[in-house]
Amino acid sequence: MDRNTEEILVDMDQIAFNMLKHGDGEIVLLETYCNEGIAIIEINNPGKRNAISGKMMSDFRNCITKLESWKQGKAVIILGRGQNFCSGGDLDFVKNHPTQKGGLYFSTLMRDILKRLEQLPLFSVALVHGATLGGGTEVAVACDYILVSEDVKFAFVQGKLGIITAWGAATRLTKAIGTKKALDLLLTSRILTAQECLDIGLASGIVTEENKLEDCLEWTRRRTRHSCNVTRAFKLAVSQSNLFDESLRNELELFLPLWGCPENREALSKNIKHVNGHK
Numbered sequence: 001m002d003r004n005t006e007e008i009l010v011d012m013d014q015i016a017f018n019m020l021k022h023g024d025g026e027i028v029l030l031e032t033y034c035n036e037g038i039a040i041i042e043i044n045n046p047g048k049r050n051a052i053s054g055k056m057m058s059d060f061r062n063c064i065t066k067l068e069s070w071k072q073g074k075a076v077i078i079l080g081r082g083q084n085f086c087s088g089g090d091l092d093f094v095k096n097h098p099t100q101k102g103g104l105y106f107s108t109l110m111r112d113i114l115k116r117l118e119q120l121p122l123f124s125v126a127l128v129h130g131a132t133l134g135g136g137t138e139v140a141v142a143c144d145y146i147l148v149s150e151d152v153k154f155a156f157v158q159g160k161l162g163i164i165t166a167w168g169a170a171t172r173l174t175k176a177i178g179t180k181k182a183l184d185l186l187l188t189s190r191i192l193t194a195q196e197c198l199d200i201g202l203a204s205g206i207v208t209e210e211n212k213l214e215d216c217l218e219w220t221r222r223r224t225r226h227s228c229n230v231t232r233a234f235k236l237a238v239s240q241s242n243l244f245d246e247s248l249r250n251e252l253e254l255f256l257p258l259w260g261c262p263e264n265r266e267a268l269s270k271n272i273k274h275v276n277g278h279k
């Protein structure tokens with residue numbers, strides 16, 4: 001990688017600032033359910049089927065920065081307003097910035113954002129519906145879970161545009177569903193239905209089109225029943241489990257502070273019987 005590229009790669013603040021002037025739309029953090037430890041990130045660019053513009057990348061980065069300092073967070077749901085989740089990166093930016101530098105700007109910021117999303121000490125759920133294409137699929141597979149609405153049309157269309165995934169989805173998809181299935185989706189760019197997303201192992205559940213958020217919240221609440229500390233420690237233990245020995249050490253370091261904590265002592269005092277009717 002030449003020196004100029006290395007310089008660009010280093011200054012993420014500068015890239016985020018430069019991208020602010022590209023495109024419209026917004027990505028906002030909704031605090032409606034924060035009292036339950038659940039945040040929502042909403043993608044909203046109605047004129048472009050929620051395509052992610054440069055300005056929206058900066059918005060997204062600001063949302064992640066806020067979540068990184070939210071100590072009561074257990075989960076974050078990412079969803080799209082209107083008729084679909086996200087139609088990918090803003091093609092107007094792509095068309096107007098054909099240079100290597102344009103490609104570097106378009107990919108570097110989002111790769112950093114999605115990496116930071118993965119590293120949050122709270123689990124993420126992509127609630128995808130309607131057309132979820134290109135970069136929209138890349139945002140989804142960067143989340144811990146994907147819930148699909150019955151009307152989803154999920155496709156890695158990058159190959160049809162003469163490029164490959166710009167924001168890391170080839171790597172994440174392979175980790176999620178295995179080499180053969182990942183390569184097949186990337187090489188065919190075929191559109192997956194909700195059932196196919198479930199069958200191939202991409203989606204963890206199917207929600208109804210008309211009640212998708214309520215269904216998603218109910219699904220998420222079933223996974224936020226433990227204390228905040230436990231929820232966050234399990235997320236970190238699992239997400240950092242790529243190196244086995246290091247992961248075991250990491251799991252111990254996450255376990256020890258919880259031993260004897262107030263939640264631990266309170267739960268022990270209840271003598272909880274975990275299986276109904278078990279003798």
Ligand SMILES: CC[C@H](C(=O)O)C(=O)SCCNC(=O)CCNC(=O)[C@H](O)C(C)(C)COP(=O)(O)OP(=O)(O)OC[C@H]1O[C@@H](n2cnc3c(N)ncnc32)[C@H](O)[C@@H]1OP(=O)(O)O
Nearest residue numbers: 047048049051087088089090091092131134135158166167
């Ligand atoms: C750099 C790669 C990156 C990555 O994967 O990492 C990418 O994501 S590249 C982008 C990949 N996405 C696409 O190619 C999607 C192209 N759009 C469509 O297939 C359709 O628009 C669809 C299925 C999203 C919606 O179809 P529908 O018939 O419902 O609506 P329209 O096609 O009339 O779209 C309405 C309006 O939105 C504009 N639009 C849609 N998607 C994008 C986009 N990704 N970037 C910019 N603009 C987009 C479309 O042009 C229409 O605008 P209008 O001015 O009304 O013609």
